[in-house]
Amino acid sequence: MPDLSHHARRLRDIADALEAESQPNDDPFTPHPDTSKVINDRHTKRGQLNYAVPDVLQLQRRVRRYNADHDMSHGDIVAVALDTWLRAKGYPPSLKPSETDAP
Template sequence: MPDHSLYARRLREIADALDAEPQQTDDVLMPHPDTLDVISNRHTKRGQFNHAIPEALQLQRRIRRYNADTGVPHGDIVALALDTWLRAKGYPPDLTPRETDVS
């Protein structure tokens, strides 16, 4: 017959270990600090980003509305969203401190 107290103790240890692990939150939607540094630097070189996107998603309208509500520039909205998504998928940029400090 199995020792139930040993089994219960092991379950408590597992539960405690799971509680100690960081829980997934909306933090994956938070922009990376390096990205915020790049975007906030007024000397950051900028380029156009044009792609055909489904009109049904109304992304342009939604970006304009978000810009009107927050004052965040259109390009920064797109850059923040794409950078956050690509980082979450395992594709961070190759940034070095020198690239973010354009003289």
């Protein structure tokens, strides 16, 4: 039979790693600092993200309105929303340092 204390330690280690990965703040929709850094870097390579979404949710209209109210690009709005959701579900990115970060 497996040692339960070993499993408890592993679960504690996993919980600690997840907590370190996501630092809660008052607004759960605040972008992760690493995500903000990537988005704000004008040299960040961009790729197109195309998915069919239900028209009834009016996502394109809502993104355009948010852009008009907050002057945040459409792509950045989508990137922050998806990154926040995926991090919350336990899927953080494995960000590699860019060439500009190299010493």
